[in-house]
């Protein structure tokens with residue numbers, strides 16, 4: 001028998017006005033693991049969070065914590081007895097209570113009974129000197145740290161976080177995310193975090209649950225989602241993509257970059273060959289006839305620069321193939337700004353190409 005997960009959600013379904021906004025969603029999160037529900041606005045992420053928290057009810061499916069049933073359609077443990085903590089986007093601190101009382105709010109007996117735990121958490125989030133301040137005296141980042149300390153104070157088995165960094169200044173976010181992650185790991189709680197930002201999910205998650213229209217379309221480690229997306233949309237969620245289209249003939253598809261193996265797809269069917277801009281190779285030998293084909297990079301295709309822009313850490317160069325005028329983008333580290341019209345040879349990193357039947 002497998003060990004029960006800290007949080008397990010089985011076959012969750014929820015409809016509003018006969019529209020299924022959560023459509024047969026299942027996943028497991030282990031203790032100490034951070035899972036990110038990632039997807040575009042309206043795909044059902046917050047609805048799942050609310051059902052797990054107990055403030056909304058599913059139409060079917062069940063929720064289990066450490067193997068114990070928390071809620072199905074017949075049985076329901078009330079939210080306050082689920083050992084599930086919640087941290088909201090707006091932090092929802094109590095304005096009339098000082099920091100220490102805010103942190104102690106969910107603890108039976110309040111601050112007086114739990115001075116050590118409150119002090120430990122305030123120290124951990126580097127807010128000890130603000131213990132007597134009121135929320136309005138704190139910056140957004142400081143309020144976030146108090147909200148985190150408050151959510152963790154009762155040692156919840158599971159912590160739910162709904163876009164917890166979205167209200168923060170962009171420049172502060174990376175640092176706060178990293179501090180939050182290290183505290184969550186030390187506490188060993190299972191975390192279900194909702195976000196619509198791929199960068200945030202990549203940075204925070206042990207496991208990403210990628211959602212679209214009420215379903216989980218792919219789940220796994222950030223590395224797997226980035227490097228082995230299930231379809232074109234999943235690939236496009238994490239970065240810009242280049243797409244070449246072609247038709248299968250004898251398990252091969254011909255493109256300006258040579259033939260690609262497309263086994264298992266019927267003759268005549270259309271395929272999309274997807275590549276991220278950082279995996280398009282530019283050959284800098286501009287005057288020559290182009291590099292010889294290699295197994296790693298396939299055949300080179302001639303293209304002309306349409307536009308080049310400097311983005312800070314890298315440059316983005318847009319090309320059109322010659323002939324064919326297929327638009328392709330490549331990112332190049334540092335400053336690389338060739339003038340429009342410059343001919344260049346391009347190659348695709350074959351091991352980084354994704355081939356999908358055309359959707």
Ligand SMILES: Nc1ncnc2c1ncn2[C@@H]1O[C@H](COP(=O)(O)OP(=O)(O)OP(=O)(O)O)[C@@H](O)[C@H]1O
Nearest residue numbers: 016017021039040041042043044045046047048196
């Ligand atoms: N109480 C409700 N009554 C009717 N429709 C609802 C209700 N709650 C959510 N919905 C609808 O369900 C869908 C999913 O909403 P949900 O808030 O779960 O999406 P989300 O992925 O969290 O989006 P966002 O990132 O914008 O918060 C939306 O179309 C929303 O309008």
